[in-house]
Amino acid sequence: MFDIKSIRDNPAVFDAGLKRRGLEPLSAKLLVLDEARRAHVTKLQEAQARRNAASKEIGRAKGAKDEATAARLMAEVASLKDFLTSGEKTEKAETAKLDAALADIPNLPRDEVPDGADEKANVEVRRFGDPKAVPAAALNKPKQHFEIGEALDMMDFESAAKVSGARFVFLKGQLARLERALGQFMLDIHTEEFGYTEVNPPLLVRDDAAYGTGNLPKFEADLFFVQSFPLESGELDQLVAEAGFPRDQPLKEQLRFVMGVAKANRRTLIPTAEVSLTNLVREQILDEDALPKRFTACTPCFRSEAGSAGRDTRGMIRQHQFTKVELVSVTTPEKSLEEHERMTACAENILKRLGLPFRTMLLCTGDMGFASQKTYDIEVWLPGQDAYREISSCSVCGDFQARRMGARYRPKGSKDVKFVHTLNGSALAVGRTLVAVLENYQQADGSVMIPEALRPYMGNKDRIAKAQ
């Protein structure tokens, strides 16, 4: 969310930032809304000032038993009433209009972010490990993870399709345990070595929270929602009568109406723990001493993957439900860039310990998420795909989310309050880490070696093999 004042002060800079994101200039349009609103507010406030002054005099006049003066003033205030009533409504409407326009604008890239339209313009900043040195490199044709998992009889997409539909999976036996082990392993490192506080957060959140991180209102289609439907028997008939249920309209319209009613009672299934964790500081004014705050959580994430039909349809790469260990930091503006590097290093550290080759990419302007100012993606080597694939994304959001959430802090020795900076990163996406372990550690006989660091979490076994 942008501060309209900063756009007013520097429209050219704002539009230039949008352009780097591949968007048309918006400042002119926004400033028209802003101008109209301010002109109106000024007029309204003058009328309110007159009303308040007169009302005070009325109080004094009545106290002095001067009924004639009181009556005259009352008549004067009454004449303002129409404008005051309508004017307050207009102000609300104009503010809402401006806010709605601002809420859909993505964060602007920092200067050091490379320009570009898509992932082809991302810039590699470093690399770790050698794809030719992993166990799978010894094989003629390394298999993809779903081939390995299905052959082990521990990864079942067919049953998942029957039970839940496409883009779900059953993990069984040692692979179910491997998923659990990975989550534990990552959490232990982040809490014990990197100072993150482990959190077990709500998976269902209010719209306000999803708005705070930037998932709403623009990306509603990417989310899943749950609710207990608010209507009891008879209430629907009442709604039809009062609000005009569009019964004679196409089904789509009827559905839209019902969804509108339902929206009031819904909860969002978190698409990432970033939503729950970042909103931990919403609507607060923190002491600077309390910063940075560092949270981590291992949670299921839910994404509708609308618009990604046909992409990564096989296997576990792109699922409606997956597990992820998330890192969130809340810092001062001065420390946020440094924290971004630190966070990315925490994520990379997991891959290093698992012996998985990766490269770290600085995303270009066209590939960054909505709330981000600057993002590093970490891409892990997948021998079965013969490619690097995203396994982590670490973003610094500046005050973009903080404004949406009302998350502020009081700088030491200052009376002013400022917005905090927020950061989030995956460390790591557990499902994809499992994929990477399978593909990199696969053996010719179809079994999978367990990386050393993970063995304590796997009953000290050294490999996953098909049950006899």
Next chain:
RNA sequence: GGAUGGGUGGCCGAGUGGUUUAUGGCACCGGUCUUGAAAACCGGCGUGCUCGCAAGGGUACCGGGGGUUCGAAUCCCUCCCCAUCCGCCA
């Protein structure tokens, strides 16, 4: 699901229609005192918007929205949220 009680500034908490600008305390900031600190004392101290070069002024906000009134934290309606008890329940 039923019943009751609540939602006031960073925190705690008073305030049932005006004649003061929302008590008071804590925390915080400045000062006096002190070698320094603490204590004590004095002063300051909510957030947003808006007008103004500035100093400063205006306005809104006491969970959200609507209403009554010349005037609402206070009265009415409605919604949301929180807490407690009962019921059900992993």
